Amino acid sequence: MSGWSTIRRKLKAAAEIYEGVAMAPYRSAIRRRYARQRDAFLLATFSEALGVPNPAEFYTLELMPYLMEELHEWHQRVGMDHPPEGGWRCC
Amino acid sequence: MSVPVRSITFVGGKGGVGKTTIAAALAVASADAGRRTLLVSTDPAHSTSDILESALGPEPTAVTERLDAMEIDPRREADAYIADVKARIRDVASPRMLKEVEREVDIARASPGAEEAALFDRFARIIPRAGEDWERVVFDTAPTGHTLRLLGLPEAMEGWMSGLVARRRKLRSLGRMWRNVAGAAAGERRDGSDPVLEALERRQARFRVAREIVTDPDRAGFLFVVIPERLPILETRRAVDTLGRYGIPVTGLVVNRVLPERADGAFLARRREREAEYLARIRDQLGGLPRWTVPLRDTDVVGLDALRGLLAELAP
Numbered sequence: 001m002s003g004w005s006t007i008r009r010k011l012k013a014a015a016e017i018y019e020g021v022a023m024a025p026y027r028s029a030i031r032r033r034y035a036r037q038r039d040a041f042l043l044a045t046f047s048e049a050l051g052v053p054n055p056a057e058f059y060t061l062e063l064m065p066y067l068m069e070e071l072h073e074w075h076q077r078v079g080m081d082h083p084p085e086g087g088w089r090c091c
Numbered sequence: 092m093s094v095p096v097r098s099i100t101f102v103g104g105k106g107g108v109g110k111t112t113i114a115a116a117l118a119v120a121s122a123d124a125g126r127r128t129l130l131v132s133t134d135p136a137h138s139t140s141d142i143l144e145s146a147l148g149p150e151p152t153a154v155t156e157r158l159d160a161m162e163i164d165p166r167r168e169a170d171a172y173i174a175d176v177k178a179r180i181r182d183v184a185s186p187r188m189l190k191e192v193e194r195e196v197d198i199a200r201a202s203p204g205a206e207e208a209a210l211f212d213r214f215a216r217i218i219p220r221a222g223e224d225w226e227r228v229v230f231d232t233a234p235t236g237h238t239l240r241l242l243g244l245p246e247a248m249e250g251w252m253s254g255l256v257a258r259r260r261k262l263r264s265l266g267r268m269w270r271n272v273a274g275a276a277a278g279e280r281r282d283g284s285d286p287v288l289e290a291l292e293r294r295q296a297r298f299r300v301a302r303e304i305v306t307d308p309d310r311a312g313f314l315f316v317v318i319p320e321r322l323p324i325l326e327t328r329r330a331v332d333t334l335g336r337y338g339i340p341v342t343g344l345v346v347n348r349v350l351p352e353r354a355d356g357a358f359l360a361r362r363r364e365r366e367a368e369y370l371a372r373i374r375d376q377l378g379g380l381p382r383w384t385v386p387l388r389d390t391d392v393v394g395l396d397a398l399r400g401l402l403a404e405l406a407p
Contacts, residue, residue: 023272026272027272027273030265030268030269030272030273031269031273033265034262034265034266034268034269037258037261037262037265038262040258041255041258041259041262044254044255044258045255048199048202049195054251055204055247055248055251056208056248056251056252056255056294057199057202057204057208058169058172058199058202058204058205058208058209059208059212059248059252059294060255061172061173061176061196061199062172062175062176062179062290063287063290063291064176064180064192064195064196065176065179065180065182065183065184066183066286066287066290067287068180068183068184068188068192
């Protein structure tokens, strides 16, 4: 009886150690990379709003309806309660 | 007539050299020779309507049995695109957000490149139809500087779009990785399709096809119209070099409004002496291009018959 449950308990502990030692840093590294890439994409797409010329500005306008949600995620993630002055105002 | 008309022919040159007339004459000749032809003008002043004596609009209108013609107004194209973007924003934005986003869209509409971009988009949709809906498409282009920027766009835009597509793809695969490792913490799972990536890829494909066609010497060519005067020659020389850099084949040069032999009088004799210098300069600076001469006429070129007469006089 105790044999199996001991093994299970130890496996669970090992999994938690693995999670803490390996997975958590991996997961947060992925999260950071994902966030950075999302920012980079928004910047490349709407650079004109920051005063950086974008030769394709006219064609990226059509992306705006789909990207408003991502812009909202961005300003919340970077710690702004509201989007920056003069820019979008989604909340 | 042996002026080369490829399946896509751009007719260009400095303002006022007779591009619209030459383009219309080429289109009429092409249609008369049995080829289904489309003449595309981007002149908002409706000169093509005047020359062909028919009311043209932004969609192809039949002029003769095999000739269609259209006049694209860049301002109208840009407005239509903006209206479409706004309509789609209205579907997804909250009322509060709507005003702000529409303001951003209006700023973009007012930017100097907007009408050019809209015009280029229209070109890019017409170009692949050459060889399908029409055997030949003749573009009567805007004056040189503007046209060169326009023809340089496919390369610049394709590069930019490719960059955005690559970023978006990378973002998508990172998003998958993130959902795999984060499980429930990643929030609700979205389905596999990404409208942003789809829109970018559509644009990228459209620009790539347009660039492939306009740089293919079997399918496209740029014909310059020049008059024997100083500035048009200088401008054409520079434009030929620029097109070379874009990889757009230049097929020839139409020297328009050359004083005919029979023009008499002491005034015209002196004028002809000046003209001889400029014709020599054209041979010197643009000598590598096949050349055709169209004499100055004593009447206006208006209507199909006059256009047919114009090319009948073309001397190689």
